[in-house]
Amino acid sequence: MSLWEYANPVKFLRLSERVLPALWVFAGLCVATGLIWGFFATPDDYRQGSTVKIIFLHVPSALMAINAWFMMLVTSLIWLIRRHHVSALAAKAAAPVGAVMTVIALATGALWGQPMWGTWWAWDPRLTSFLILFLFYLGYIALWEAIEDPDTAADLTSVLCLVGSVFAVLSRYAVHFWNQGLHQGTSVPVATGARTVSDVFFIPLVICMIGFGMLFVALVLYRTGTEIRLRRTRALLARGARGA
Amino acid sequence: MMPELGKYAFEVLSAYGVSLLLLAALLGLSIARDRRARADLRHAEEETRRNG
Numbered sequence: 001m002s003l004w005e006y007a008n009p010v011k012f013l014r015l016s017e018r019v020l021p022a023l024w025v026f027a028g029l030c031v032a033t034g035l036i037w038g039f040f041a042t043p044d045d046y047r048q049g050s051t052v053k054i055i056f057l058h059v060p061s062a063l064m065a066i067n068a069w070f071m072m073l074v075t076s077l078i079w080l081i082r083r084h085h086v087s088a089l090a091a092k093a094a095a096p097v098g099a100v101m102t103v104i105a106l107a108t109g110a111l112w113g114q115p116m117w118g119t120w121w122a123w124d125p126r127l128t129s130f131l132i133l134f135l136f137y138l139g140y141i142a143l144w145e146a147i148e149d150p151d152t153a154a155d156l157t158s159v160l161c162l163v164g165s166v167f168a169v170l171s172r173y174a175v176h177f178w179n180q181g182l183h184q185g186t187s188v189p190v191a192t193g194a195r196t197v198s199d200v201f202f203i204p205l206v207i208c209m210i211g212f213g214m215l216f217v218a219l220v221l222y223r224t225g226t227e228i229r230l231r232r233t234r235a236l237l238a239r240g241a242r243g244a
Numbered sequence: 245m246m247p248e249l250g251k252y253a254f255e256v257l258s259a260y261g262v263s264l265l266l267l268a269a270l271l272g273l274s275i276a277r278d279r280r281a282r283a284d285l286r287h288a289e290e291e292t293r294r295n296g
Contacts, residue, residue: 039260040247050249054259061263100270104263111259115252215267223274229281236288240295 007084009228016221023218030211034060037204045201054112055197056205060212062105062130062171068098068216069133069161069168072140076158086224088154089231091161092144093223097216099137106130126183129170136164150231 005011038056045052072094078087109127110120121127140160147153197205249256 035260040245044250049252050247050256051252053247053249053256057259057263097270100266104266107262107266108259111255111262115255219270219274222278226274226278226281229278229285233281233285233288236285236292240288240291243295 004082004084007082007086009086009232012086013225013228016225020218020221023214023221027211027214027218030207031215032211034204034206034208034211038201038208042201042204048116051112051115052201054108055201056208058105058108058112059205060209061101061108063209064212064216065098065102065105065130065133066168066171067213068094068101069136069164071220072098072161073165073168076161079154080158085154085231086228088150088158089227090220090224091157092154093227094216094220095137095140095144097219097223099134099141101212101216102130102134102137106134124183126171129167133164133167133171136160136167140164150234 035056039053042053044050072091075087075091075094078084079091106127109130113122114120140157143157143160144153147156
């Protein structure tokens with residue numbers, strides 16, 4: 001069995017309908033457990049006080065905001081190279097999810113930054129690259145809506161996605177590229193494992209990160225199914241109009 | 245029982261409120277759009293069957 005089999009819309013829908021119930025339950029359990037644990041059962045940080053509880057929303061949403069764009073990059077490349085419609089529709093389905101994750105990261109960041117930095121916003125490399133990433137999400141969604149022919153829309157949005165990937169990379173590594181600004185480096189560096197977060201915060205944080213990841217996957221599968229159905233409806237209506 | 249959030253209660257509660265609201269809206273809109281898409285597809289398939 002090959003992964004490319006799921007480029008077939010019928011097979012994709014069959015698979016997604018089979019895995020989605022379990023994914024929703026797993027994602028819901030992880031998000032609820034992580035957030036309830038983080039909000040109710042973690043102590044205040046000795047410097048940041050109760051604002052440390054914002055980490056359970058800010059870090060997972062920021063992570064998914066960037067990863068959503070990379071998922072869109074991969075599916076856009078698959079569209080450009082192999083012309084599988086499902087991959088283009090998956091990228092289209094992921095964009096609003098990524099945009100919402102970016103807004104959550106920006107909003108929770110501002111709410112965290114105000115008491116800690118004394119400002120809601122600063123033109124810091126990471127914050128600015130995140131804002132630009134959000135604008136790319138909006139542009140990507142608008143471009144899909146603006147072009148009537150779905151194949152042309154998929155082509156142009158794929159190119160936009162390639163360009164926007166620069167900002168997705170910058171959002172992730174801005175702190176390392178420019179060693180300045182208010183935003184700290186990552187607290188949970190996956191590559192080095194040298195995390196600066198104590199276990200009391202780290203465990204619920206990881207549960208939230210897994211939960212947001214699973215929620216993203218579930219939402220993208222679900223929304224891709226919607227896009228496949230809309231595309232099929234358009235095809236049937238067009239066939240009916242030609243036959244009339 | 246609500247944890248003691250001290251002087252940062254507004255920031256913490258707003259962060260949770262805004263985030264959960266946005267996630268709920270995303271989920272709600274996705275479900276509404278999918279239901280509409282399923283209904284439209286059913287209708288289009290019936291039309292196609294009727295017209296041969």
